[in-house]
Amino acid sequence: xxxxxxxxxxxxxxxxxxxxxxxxxxxxxxxxxxxxxxxxxxxxxxxxxxxxxxxxxxxxxxxxxxxxxxxxxxxxxxxxxxxxxxxxxxxxxxxxxxxxxxxxxxxxxxxxxxxxxxxxxxxxxxxxxxxxxxxxxxxxxxxxxxxxxxxxxxxxxxxxxxxxxxxxxxxxxxxxxxxxxxx
Amino acid sequence: xxxxxxxxxxxxxxxxxxxxxxxxxxxxxxxxxxxxxxxxxxxxxxxxxxxxxxxxxxxxxxxxxxxxxxxxxxxxxxxxxxxxxxxxxxxxxxxxxxxxxxxxxxxxxxxxxxxxxxxxxxxxxxxxxxxxxxxxxxxxxxxxxxxxxxxxxxxxxxxxxxxxxxxxxxxxxxxxxxxxxxxxxxxxxxxxxxxxxxxxxxxxxxxxxxxxxxxxxxxxxxxxxxxxxxxxxxxxxxxxxxxxxxxxxxxxxxxxxxxxxxxxxxxxxxxxxxxxxxxxxxxxxxxxxxxxxxxxxxxxxxxxxxxxxxxxxxxxxxxxxxxxxxxxxxxxxxxxxxxxxxxxxxxxxxxxxxxxxxxxxxxx
Numbered sequence: 001x002x003x004x005x006x007x008x009x010x011x012x013x014x015x016x017x018x019x020x021x022x023x024x025x026x027x028x029x030x031x032x033x034x035x036x037x038x039x040x041x042x043x044x045x046x047x048x049x050x051x052x053x054x055x056x057x058x059x060x061x062x063x064x065x066x067x068x069x070x071x072x073x074x075x076x077x078x079x080x081x082x083x084x085x086x087x088x089x090x091x092x093x094x095x096x097x098x099x100x101x102x103x104x105x106x107x108x109x110x111x112x113x114x115x116x117x118x119x120x121x122x123x124x125x126x127x128x129x130x131x132x133x134x135x136x137x138x139x140x141x142x143x144x145x146x147x148x149x150x151x152x153x154x155x156x157x158x159x160x161x162x163x164x165x166x167x168x169x170x171x172x173x174x175x176x177x178x179x180x181x182x183x
Numbered sequence: 184x185x186x187x188x189x190x191x192x193x194x195x196x197x198x199x200x201x202x203x204x205x206x207x208x209x210x211x212x213x214x215x216x217x218x219x220x221x222x223x224x225x226x227x228x229x230x231x232x233x234x235x236x237x238x239x240x241x242x243x244x245x246x247x248x249x250x251x252x253x254x255x256x257x258x259x260x261x262x263x264x265x266x267x268x269x270x271x272x273x274x275x276x277x278x279x280x281x282x283x284x285x286x287x288x289x290x291x292x293x294x295x296x297x298x299x300x301x302x303x304x305x306x307x308x309x310x311x312x313x314x315x316x317x318x319x320x321x322x323x324x325x326x327x328x329x330x331x332x333x334x335x336x337x338x339x340x341x342x343x344x345x346x347x348x349x350x351x352x353x354x355x356x357x358x359x360x361x362x363x364x365x366x367x368x369x370x371x372x373x374x375x376x377x378x379x380x381x382x383x384x385x386x387x388x389x390x391x392x393x394x395x396x397x398x399x400x401x402x403x404x405x406x407x408x409x410x411x412x413x414x415x416x417x418x419x420x421x422x423x424x425x426x427x428x429x430x431x432x433x434x435x436x437x438x439x440x441x442x443x444x445x446x447x448x449x450x451x452x453x454x455x456x457x458x459x460x461x462x463x464x465x466x467x468x469x470x471x472x473x474x475x476x477x478x479x480x481x482x483x484x485x486x487x488x489x490x491x492x493x494x495x496x497x498x499x500x501x502x503x504x505x506x507x508x509x510x511x512x513x514x515x516x517x518x519x520x521x522x523x524x525x526x527x528x529x530x531x532x533x534x535x536x537x538x539x540x541x542x543x544x545x546x547x
Contacts, residue, residue, distance in 0.1 A: 035363070
């Protein structure tokens with residue numbers, strides 16, 4: 001199994017940390033992983049993205065030009081990455097702030113109202129964990145157990161008290177994934 | 184087995200320095216390598232191993248601090264990114280001319296000038312053909328993974344001390360910023376002053392001992408015949424490196440009609456390109472130079488006798504391709520040598536590389 005994915009949105013949405021937690025969860029599940037971020041000016045208010053690869057084989061290139069999965073969290077990223085999903089691949093997006101919804105019919109498309117669900121949970125910062133939960137429902141590449149271990153590893157110890165809230169957000173996302181199109 | 188972590192390449196450089204018993208780091212921040220010093224400052228190794236970490240007032244100051252500290256026989260290093268390395272060029276030439284060991288890390292960004300903070304490999308010439316003035320060479324190691332960012336710090340010091348010569352780790356913003364699994368090395372203790380005197384007392388300047396003449400470290404020699412003799416000795420040292428220190432990795436080259444030659448992050452891209460091309464039925468392999476100086480010219484010359492062509496894939500306008508051409512030309516082979524690359528901080532995609540192979544070598 002090899003999952004080549006991109007997570008793309010605005011800086012501050014937790015794009016990079018979501019990728020990091022996923023990568024760490026892959027490490028916990030004894031997979032090979034790579035995490036390749038956009039870095040520099042785009043991190044400060046512009047778009048941010050990270051390519052995460054999880055595989056049971058040695059990873060060749062950490063940079064790819066087509067993805068098994070794209071998690072898209074703003075319009076700029078939709079414009080850029082929808083066309084880069086492999087045929088039969090998966091696109092997951094949050095419709096909040098999206099003016100042009102995905103149009104392809106040859107890929108699986110899922111939707112998650114992450115912004116609203118996170119607000120309902122009482123902490124908008126859990127947005128990325130809601131999206132992560134939705135992704136795991138669509139593509140169960142790692143177990144919930146590995147996610148918990150991944151959170152423990154990637155969060156500094158002083159933030160470990162927040163792990164239950166984060167897991168609650170992951171579960172909420174998992175429950176509320178909406179199917180738009182399946183191939 | 185060492186400790187397994189998920190870390191950025193830059194963070195690993197710092198961690199590896201602490202663990203291999205490095206005595207001092209002198210640096211100045213610049214994107215995309217700032218995490219090296221950030222990690223060192225967070226780790227506070229002066230409390231743990233006694234390692235000194237100092238932010239100098241400039242790159243010029245850091246390289247000269249390195250020069251001085253290396254003269255005392257200590258294991259010392261610095262890191263920077265392309266424009267900063269240019270500022271250090273004079274000091275690097277002095278260190279090479281004074282035959283002192285040290286490790287320098289260049290996390291390359293796009294140039295020329297201030298350029299861009301995105302990854303590039305356009306400092307190849309600067310690294311392997313000089314950079315500073317005079318006839319000198321650095322041992323140049325090119326890591327292609329976060330794991331090698333760990334391994335090459337220790338290896339860099341080993342080679343630097345073996346030859347009393349600066350060793351350069353030539354990496355780029357992609358490997359520096361990305362996270363991968365890494366097995367960290369076990370801790371090695373720093374050498375004591377007594378151990379340094381015993382091992383390096385013949386040249387290090389730690390105070391004259393009663394049983395020997397004073398040591399003088401300088402690159403200056405006003406008598407031309409003596410300066411020429413010194414240069415000849417350097418050249419012998421470099422010739423020895425070319426015999427003993429060439430390192431490379433050959434992936435799927437045995438049955439290959441075509442060979443990608445690529446180092447560092449380009450080599451990672453090309454590994455994927457090998458997979459894509461082989462799926463199309465094209466027999467292609469990858470030769471990854473691990474030491475850029477000394478360059479694996481002999482193995483390229485050998486391969487040239489059996490393959491149809493080489494594609495040098497670089498994040499530059501085509502620099503290493505000249506060394507590939509030289510190696511192929513010297514073997515009197517008819518194999519074609521072409522270049523493909525991107526510049527300005529753009530990373531070529533694996534399929535772009537396959538297209539270039541098809542257009543430049545197979546179709547042409």
